[in-house]
Amino acid sequence: MTSRPPSATPGPGLRIGVDARVLDERYHGIGRSTYELLAAATTAHPDWEFVLFTNRTQRTDRFDLDALTSRPGVRTASFDHELTAVSQYLRWPAALRAARVDVALFPYHLGAALSGRARRFAIVHDCILEADPRFAPDRRTRLLYMLLTAAVVRRTRVLTPSRASADDIARIYRLGRARATVGVVRWGVGDAFAAEVPAPTEVNGLPIDGPYLLHVGARRPHKNVGHLVRVLDRLPAEYRLVLVGSPDPRWPDDVDDLVAEHDLGDRVLQPGKVSESDLIGLYAGAAAFVYPSLIEGFGLPLLEAFAAGTPVVASDIPVFREVAEGAALLCAPDDPDAWAAAVTSLVAGPSTGAQVARRRQKLVAAGRDRAAGATWDRAVQDLAGALDPSGPRTAAAAAPPAPTSSTTAEKVSR
Structure with a gap:
């Protein structure tokens, strides 16, 4: 031819x-x-x-x-x-x-x-x-x-x-x-990630209750997911951590060992792979989306969380500075105390409710603006x-x- x-x-x-x-x-x-x-x-x-x-x-x-x-x-x-x-x-x-x-x-x-x-x-x-x-x-x-x-x-x-x-x-x-x-x-x-949807009460048989932090991604070393267990250990007991995605058998995974070490078995939920509708609902219902990667090429979940109106705490690495454009709280990926402080700064307490609400609202608005400009x-x-x-x-x-x-x-x- x-x-x-x-x-x-x-x-x-x-x-x-x-x-x-x-x-x-x-x-x-x-x-x-x-x-x-x-x-x-x-x-x-x-x-x-x-x-x-x-x-x-x-x-x-x-x-x-x-x-x-x-x-x-x-x-x-x-x-x-x-x-x-x-x-x-x-x-x-x-x-x-x-x-x-x-x-x-x-x-x-x-x-x-x-x-x-x-x-x-x-x-x-x-x-x-x-x-x-x-x-x-x-x-x-x-x-x-x-x-x-x-x-x-x-x-x-x-x-x-x-x-x-x-x-x-x-x-x-x-x-x-x-x-x-x-x-x-x-x-x-x-556009689906910006839809107004209720947070799921159950995903893959796991009840989703109380305020939770969300992470989405395969469990590989560069994702630094174990870091989030250390962060959770520094947060009030009512907080949960929802990990969407599964371990990759080609790499060792330290999450379960860290969960056992810190006695957090009832606070770390691992639904594995979830449906698209459940994923969108999990983004919408999260107290914060947390992304502690050591390196990424882009960071698409940041935009998904922004679109859902969920505040983001992420690693202070060059690509996340570029993608977030000021719409996320950025912390050193090896400092769980800083991450816990960042999450806490977005959660209202008895004496800080109005101040925290304003901070959270400002961050959510910045994220929505960022997502609105990031179209296919x-x-x-x-x-x-x-x-x-x-x-x-x-x-x-x-x-x-x-x-x-x-x-x-x-x-x-x-």
Whole structure:
């Protein structure tokens, strides 16, 4: 089959091939961001065509793939290779040629083909595995991951969701002058998280009662979830900690040991995976959302909590300063006393009710404003800017630089 010449601009007639194998239960944040970006792009650009490459083994209950693939201009193509299989590198060029795509988008960058005619864009979401050997399952996996990522960032146009992540990529992979080729496509938050919904009284058989702190995310070392058990131990006994997400068997998990050590078994609730409706309700009902990560590429749960009108206490790290833009209380991720003080500052007592209520209301309003500006339509605009070869070299110009904690983030010091 003779391939048509690639389009010169991301305008009418652009055909985008997307590695949609990430729309699977195994890929939490990557799957969410890919689905929302595609849903928004197919609405904002009905003149674009999308070819979604899928395989027979992927499964998801979170995303309505039938609705997505039935939209005008969207079709699927079979690509029956696992997302991390070496065999895919030999198969992608032919698959992209057969689909006659102008642009290939790889939401999980390791799938990026290393040859082929289509312009390739790979989304490197973060540099978590590179940051610390503890954050990788084992040394071999970390080495192979970094070797493949190095090949991708030097041969493929790289996109990432934050300026902080772009800086990490440029620094770790020594891009030098080529750092300008890393484009920023800022993620958004879905309207569903802003819905007025009641907090659930039970999730997966666990009663949800009393004020609670909420954490959402897989239990991996960089998430620093054990820190929250230490924080809870410093809070009044009526407070609970709800941990949405499960341990990853590839890493040790210290949560249960810490719960036993501090005798908090009746105060730490672990519902595991929850439904979308329960998740939205848990955000809405939380006294605070707590996110003590040591490193992230973006931090989508921050925006979800902002949209739900829930105050946020998060780690004082560059990406959270960038994402929060002053709408969260930021604390050192190794200081449980500071975290306990931050949470307490949002909880009214007999003599501080009015003052705390004003502080909480101000933080909630700032979060809602932040979420309102972080739309998936904006993400599509960033993507269109990155795809346009006649425009700026990257979408980075559209994204503000990562702020410093002293100027833009509300911070609780040690």
